[in-house]
Amino acid sequence: MTFLDTVEILSPLTKEEKQKLSDFCQERAVSAGEVIFNEGDEANAMYILKTGSIGVYKEIEGVKIYLGTVHAEEILGEMAIFNNNGIRMAQAVAMEDSIIVTILSFSIQELTKTNPIIMNKIHQIIEERMTQNKILENKFRKK
16 A cells, blocks of 8 residues: 555545556655745645645735644645646645655646546635635634
């Protein structure tokens, strides 16, 4: 069993498809406090968190707002790849020493063409996160 076998969003893939995807994955260790990407950066990859935790933040009216935490086996950075013209909508910072698996955007696009179920799951995650982000933004703006 490989790490990709434990990632729920990839469950529709066959063993062969997961193996092919793993050829495009790169593992990287990040230290606590390290910025993975910044709001406004160009997106060329999404990530799966293998170990650790990643905090997600957005700047609103000059104030850094905490949006949530990404945990092991969850995806990160998907919103910019699929829903925001390739521009990061938030900042991601390692909350502790972590290991991330990087999947380049061209690999993701190929994968979703051949596996529309994965695309549907990613869109569900995006919609949920966008709804949560809007709720947090509205709460902040009312203060």
